[in-house]
Amino acid sequence: MVEFNYEELGLRVGLEIHQQLDTKHKLFCDCPTRLASPSTPTIEVIRYLRATKSEIGEIDPAALYEMQRGRKIIYQVPQGHACLVELDEEPPHELNREALAIAIAIAKALHSTILDEIHVMRKIVIDGSNPTGFQRTAIVAIGGYVDDEEGRVGIQTICVEEDAARKVDEGPGYVKYNLDRLGIPLIEIATSPDIKSPDQALRVAFKIGLIMRLTGKVKRGIGTIRQDLNVSIKNGVKTEIKGVSKLELIPKVIKYEVMRQLKLLEIRDELRRRGLREEELSYGIYDITEIVRRSRSKLIRKLIERGNRVYAVKLPKLSGILKIEVQPNRRFGTELSDYAKAWGGVGGLIHSDELPGYGIDEKITDEIYEYLNLEKGRDAFAFVISEKDRAQRALQAVIDRVRYALKGIPRETRGANPDGTTRYLRPQPGAARMYPETDVPPIKVDESILREASKYIPKTPDKLLKELVEVHKLSKDLAFNLIKDPMLHLYLDLVSELGNDVPPKIIASTLMIHMKSLKSEGVNVDVIDVDTLKKVLLAVGKGEVAKEAIPEILAEYARGYPKTVIDEIISKFKGLSRDEVVKIVRKIIEDNKDEIIKRGVKAFNFVMGKVMSIVRGKVDGKLVAEIVKNELNRLMS
């Protein structure tokens, strides 16, 4: 991919990180902060939230529409993981001091100014993820900074707030949440838009994540940290991107967003050049069911049989525009499809730049053009298959989006996809409705809480470096590289879990040397998940396989994925026991007695070579050397 000149483009990125804190209790009650297991006894409670017209906040348009029409919300209440406070049946208890102390410690490490009195607010959220209809949140500190090689990045606010309930299911007219996650304390760190390049964003996100991690009081694992980005370029628009799950994905997400914005500006210019005017785009929808019904697509026929109709909308002068890629594998037409889904709740959208296709041949395509009175090669059309009400909302959103394409880039909130591209979620909301949480008294930041916070001050990266070298016994070079690498998190996780059985040095070299060199050889290391790695490392730790075998085991697993089974591969490389090695050495010495006696002192290398060619990868080289030495001594004596 062509690298952009971000400075010229005026790229500005702001980062928002939400991290779960590892406290004993939830933020406003004494429930534990662990998620429930599938076997936890659970009751279900049904609620409806009242969505008054002015309360939009963080909710996608289709959900808001449903909410305003009485969408049923089903809450799973797992025993021991949620109480009356989560159920909105009891006022919140006082703010968790442990959580506040941790947040203050992190804020201090980021050079932030702690407020004198903390006021908890209610932020309206009506998608059902909070039974109360709002999220409790409070600013703890303002200001601060993170230093980076490309310049200092400012911190705007540091807040402490409750995590939302976990969505477990969704269907027509209802949505289901589990309350176990609700109320777990989160720290939210928002930077200023001082970040100027994708790599800087990664470094800053990593640094902030590391500082939080080094307090020892944040949760680790999937879903415990969420990263959001605000991305804008000169002449572009500030886009909110939610939910970048992996740190390593950040630079890609930014690059693709820059690409998207530039492409949309190109599309704007092209549409203007074609002379498209807003008035030419009308909301009129056309029922083309009878034409499309004749297509060969089973899916389409099935949908129609179920009672859905095919509704189309005219897109004059847009031929060829819909297939323009705005991000890798995402076209402008994909954007329109997202709008249709978000606003109408329809399954998706088919457009003329994709036809013939989907079982719709040239003939039917031409018929549609004719019916809609459009000119093939110049104009385009799009259609959805659904009931009229949804189709209308979906297609209206499509027309609105195309109208906006004439102006430029709409202000959107988008969601990150696993490949670094993004999809439309909803229009960017205005400032969320917020008012004081009057059930929780304000908290004065006094000596006592500051003392508690000092317990959680994170160790500095320098201290960590020292620890890696002196305690973990890593080489200075390895430690220095590790500390700057996102792999550090995985390393520390693995050491804390396996450190007793597997020397940290082996873990470090596996992650930093072997995995990376396999990757450069073209092996797809992404398929190697944490559990697989743990199994391999444990096998080494227990002495079942030699550490030299690690690269081969991983390579074989990755190359044969998904058919390969790691346990089988490990067995193949299972080491020989000491006795077995002794046996082999003795046999070799026996078979080559004359040669050995001839070489005298140099016999060692000769024997080692022969033995290693048999046992390589199955035994630790040091052990072989020791045995060969012993046996040779025995022979010589």
Add this chain to the structure above:
Amino acid sequence: MLSLDSKGKYEDIKEGDFVRVKLRSGEVLEGIVMPATEFSSEDIIIIKLSNGYNVGISKRNAEIEVLGKSKISIGKEYPMERTRIEGKGSLRLAFISTGGTIMSKVEYETGAVRPAINVAELIDMVPNLLDIVSYVEVEEVFRLLSENMTPKHWEEIAKIVAAKFMKGADSVIIAHGTDTMSYTAAALAFAIRNLPGPVILVGSQRSSDRPSTDAVMNLRGSIITASKAPFGEVTICMHGHTSDTYVLVHRGVRVRKMHSSRRDAFQSINDIPLAKVVPTTGDFILLNNDYIPRSRGRDVKLKPRFSDKVFLLKAFPGIDCTIIEYLASMGYKGIVIEGTGLGHIREDCIPVIERVIDKGVIIVMATQTLFGRVNMKVYTTGRKLLKAGVLSADDMLPEVAYVKLSWLLGNVNNVDEIKRLFVSNLVKELGSIHHENYFPRWYHG
């Protein structure tokens, strides 16, 4: 630029001012000054930032500059106008408001409290309202937290409710705080008879500015009840379950708030609720066939006076019996003892009780177990209490016994007549048959 004077006071900064605050650390904030709360320290000034958050800054750590006045008027209380709106249906509805959580709405910007329910809000919460009512008339009578209600307030409410019926209403809905809602309900049940339709007290445990408010279901249930109920009784309509599935319509003299915060706090005691309503379907399900039917004709019987000289006294081990004498000396005309078990109090108190009754004070015995009946014939203590002249409240709730005695003392002159009426079943506040399922089931594993 204002900075701290020697006393640490800011004379010239007012709520609603738009200020710039420079902190000692160098950070600069801008926002609107908010009213101080009861909990904040004195040196703290509260600023609302443009992102909506409030922050507390110590005046000792900051330099504050007033940049102007914001357009928001802080902390104002708004009166509710009386309004009447016509609909296409047949129900003639009067809606009166006495206050409570259901009626309070917090304004986002300022924290000011507004009465939440006017006609527009009602229609927003009950979308088909205008299809059901021929008119709805909304009037604010008080704006009270219900713990501040007194028997004088019950009198006023009773008069207004009766007047509404006399003017043609088929039903009256009363918005009320939940804390003492059952007291007011009982009061109205005794004070107004021959009701042509239900009087429905309704409240909420979560205020209506909250998206999760129980007010919506409760109000919808109340309106369905007003139009479909066959009874002419004073009732309370609140959630029957923590889920937003159905509301219960309880007989006002048989209901009690049984939890400090749950939506389904109100439960019928020693009786079954009159009805169950499912607001999402509009279903009205009669649960209890023993009800006072709607009266024919328009003559509502009103006897609104209450005595404020009745005391509700809870018995406990070691209670100092002279308190009873003291109450009498203070002029109390009636004492409801919330006794233990079947209706007992420490034996030492019996002579005092006898003395006080002989002086003309009416003493009645209810039970602090709430469930079950008072029966003073079973044990010696009880028998002695009966001999002393204590009346049994039978299966009346202590709160209802208190209200009933207060009403009787307010409207009836003759002490013997009061005693006779006290033990008579006036509005189904007593019941001779107790079914097994009156007692709730708790979780036992």
